[in-house]
Structure formats: structure tokens, C-alpha cells
Amino acid sequence: MKAEDQFIINIEEQEAVLSENDHLRHYLGHFGGALVLFGPECVVLWTNQVTEQRFGIPGPVIGMNCHDMNHHTPEQCDICPIGRALATGNEEQGILDLAIASGELRSYEITATPILGSFDCAGQVMALARDVTERVRVERELHKRTERLEIQNKRVVEASKQKSRFIASLSHELRTPLTSIIGFSQILLEDTDDPLSSGQKNLLGKVNGNAERLLGMINDLLDLAKMESGHLSVNTSRVDLCSLIAQVVDTMQPLVRGKEIALSCQTDENLPIIRTDEQKLCQILVNLVSNAIKFTPEGSVTVSAGLLGSKVAISVTDTGIGIRRTDFGKIFDEFHQVEAPPVRREGTGLGLAITRRLVYLLGGEVHVSSKLGEGSTFTVTLPVSLSQSILNRRFDDQAAGK
Numbered sequence: 001m002k003a004e005d006q007f008i009i010n011i012e013e014q015e016a017v018l019s020e021n022d023h024l025r026h027y028l029g030h031f032g033g034a035l036v037l038f039g040p041e042c043v044v045l046w047t048n049q050v051t052e053q054r055f056g057i058p059g060p061v062i063g064m065n066c067h068d069m070n071h072h073t074p075e076q077c078d079i080c081p082i083g084r085a086l087a088t089g090n091e092e093q094g095i096l097d098l099a100i101a102s103g104e105l106r107s108y109e110i111t112a113t114p115i116l117g118s119f120d121c122a123g124q125v126m127a128l129a130r131d132v133t134e135r136v137r138v139e140r141e142l143h144k145r146t147e148r149l150e151i152q153n154k155r156v157v158e159a160s161k162q163k164s165r166f167i168a169s170l171s172h173e174l175r176t177p178l179t180s181i182i183g184f185s186q187i188l189l190e191d192t193d194d195p196l197s198s199g200q201k202n203l204l205g206k207v208n209g210n211a212e213r214l215l216g217m218i219n220d221l222l223d224l225a226k227m228e229s230g231h232l233s234v235n236t237s238r239v240d241l242c243s244l245i246a247q248v249v250d251t252m253q254p255l256v257r258g259k260e261i262a263l264s265c266q267t268d269e270n271l272p273i274i275r276t277d278e279q280k281l282c283q284i285l286v287n288l289v290s291n292a293i294k295f296t297p298e299g300s301v302t303v304s305a306g307l308l309g310s311k312v313a314i315s316v317t318d319t320g321i322g323i324r325r326t327d328f329g330k331i332f333d334e335f336h337q338v339e340a341p342p343v344r345r346e347g348t349g350l351g352l353a354i355t356r357r358l359v360y361l362l363g364g365e366v367h368v369s370s371k372l373g374e375g376s377t378f379t380v381t382l383p384v385s386l387s388q389s390i391l392n393r394r395f396d397d398q399a400a401g402k
Helices: 003-029 049-055 067-072 080-087 133-190 198-229 239-258 278-294 351-361 390-400
Strands: 034-038 044-047 092-099 105-118 123-130 237-239 260-267 274-276 298-308 310-316 365-371 375-383
Touching: 003 239, 034 049, 044 092, 080 092, 080 105, 080 123, 105 133, 133 198, 198 351, 239 260, 239 278, 239 298, 239 310, 260 278, 274 278, 274 375, 278 310, 278 351, 298 375, 351 365, 351 390
Parallel strands: 260 298
Antiparallel strands: 034 044, 034 123, 092 105, 105 123, 237 274, 298 310, 310 375, 365 375
8 A cells, every 4th residue: 555545544543533532522412411520639631611611610611620710729628539549449429519601509420430540540620510409409308307207216215215114103102002901991891790781882882993903093194104114024834725815714703793794705625725925814804804794784704715726716706885996996995995986984094005004015906896786806816926026026016116
């Protein structure tokens, strides 16, 4: 090939490269995002039109430093991704608040991509700025709200702890005199050496009954305070469920005396010995049976139990006034009492709430089914053996407020 032909080819190749450069420069110049090419020391080498229009930088920007143009500080900003990209040779990102032409301060996400030179050193950096003002505004507002909620939550938790401590302290102070009143009134009622008149017995019986009801309310409040403070312990042992149910039914018989209510139990003879907290299971049964008797003017209350897979199911069924379906989600709420005429409201409204907490703590669940005017069935399902792993999870959930 002749020298002049080689010269022509070289010229054509150079023109092609220049043409491509022109096309690339035109494309970058009219690119929708703000683009800036920085050299060593964060000196501006080139910008596209969008950058100049959007930021309204007066006068020529070529030769300006990044910190003069963006940060308005005499020294390089430590959080600037452009300086970091030049220093590390890696792509860097960051969000900066920059003033635009109108003077408004807006948030931009800066992506700084290094252009490696000799020895793989970043000789230049191409920076792309995307307007993320709205996203940052939402994130900052969300962060502020989260901080406020955390502060409020801490206050609520502390107030709840103080309430629990107050209830526990007050309950202990009230239980001692009430126990004395109940004890002395029972002695007087049972005294055969110096019997009371019928009128005196009637009045003293009311004193005794009211004191026992008040003591029951205080015990409920004390139980709730223990649960909320995490001071309620679980002591597992082998429990004969059939025997326990029979004992509870026998203990509760005085509540149906003088009423047209038949209290009975029906248990599967093949029920195994279970491992759980006997005292708490007894409290669960007493709460459910007493609640059933309370809302059954006449008819029957039956406690039944049987195997349900790897669990035991205990049901308390009554033929009482029933519960509206719309109230199913409320009956386990603390201090909530469902409107149920003609039954008179009494107690604290904590019985079912405490029952649900105790059942959950023992690794089980409680469900209700009912028809208004026909009666209700409360069913408790418990594991045959309450393992330590189940107990630990339930304690963790309780501590987390679940």
C-alpha cells in the first residue's frame, strides 16, 4: 500500500472517531440527567446542558472545583462520592442537598463512576445526578415519625409497668384485710355455741359473699399485673386431666345450688396423663365454668375432654343466653363485659382475658362457638406435653407484647 493511501485511511478513521465523539457529546449534552466530568482534584472538565440549566451556575464552570460548585466550602466535603471515587477507584454513591437555579434546596443522588487511567488509577470521574427530593422527603418524614413512635412506645411501656406495679402493690394491701373479713365472718356463721339470729346470719352472709367477690376481683387484677410484668412462672408436672376436671366440677357445685342448672363432666377414659401447670389449668377451668354458670339462667353446664391428635381438647358447654357473633372478638378483651340482659354485670371483666393469656402461656389456644339464645362452647386445646421450647417461645412472645 502506498504511503498516500495509508494517509487517507488514517484521516478517514480519525474523522470517523471525531464523528462518533460528536454524536456522543451531542447525546450526553442533551441527556435528561445532570452529567459532570471531573478530573484530578475534583476539577470540572465538562458538563452537559441539563447541569448548567438546572443548577443555574453563573459563568463558566470548567476549571471549578466540586466543592466550590456544589458544597460552597473551601475544602473537599468528606461525604462527597466524587472525591471518594477518585480516591478509591470504585463507583461511589451518595445523596447531597444542592441548591438549584431557583434557590430551592433539593436532594440529589450522585453516582460517581471512575474512568481508570494508567496503572488502574482513577484519572477522571463521570458523575450522574438524579433528583430524589421527594423520596428523601418521605424517608426523612418516616424516620421522624418512627422516632416519635419509639419515644411514645417507651412512654407507654413505662406507664404500663408503673400501672402493673401499682395494681400489684394495691392488691397485696387489700388482700390481707379482706381475707381476715372472710375468715372471721365464716367463723361467726359456723359458730354453734352462740348462734346468730336469722337476720344476723343473712347480713353476715352478704358481708362474706361481697368480700369473697371483691377478693376474686383483686386476685384477677393481681394475676393480670403479674402477666404484664412478666413475673408469672410456669411449673409443669404430670396431671391427671380426668381427675382434675372432676375436682373442679365438684368444687363448683355450690354455685348451682338453688338454680335449675345441672353441672356435670364427660371425659374420655383413654385420656393420657399430660404434662402442664396444674394450678394454671385449674384456674382456666374454674374461670370458664364460673363464666358458663353466670350466663346460664337454667339448663346445663358440661365440661368434656378428649384427644385431638397430639393435643387434648377441653370444652365447657352451656345452654345459656349465648353470645352475638359480633362480640366474639371482644369477649377476650381486658375489662370488657358483653351486654347480656337479664344477667347483671359483675366482676372486673378480666376472667376470659386472663384465661386466654394462661392458655397461650401453656402452649394452647382457646376458641368460642355460640348461638344467641341457645348457649356457648369454649374449647381449650393444649399440648399433651408442654415442652421447654414451647414455653420459652410463649414467654418471649409475652415479653414482646404479642
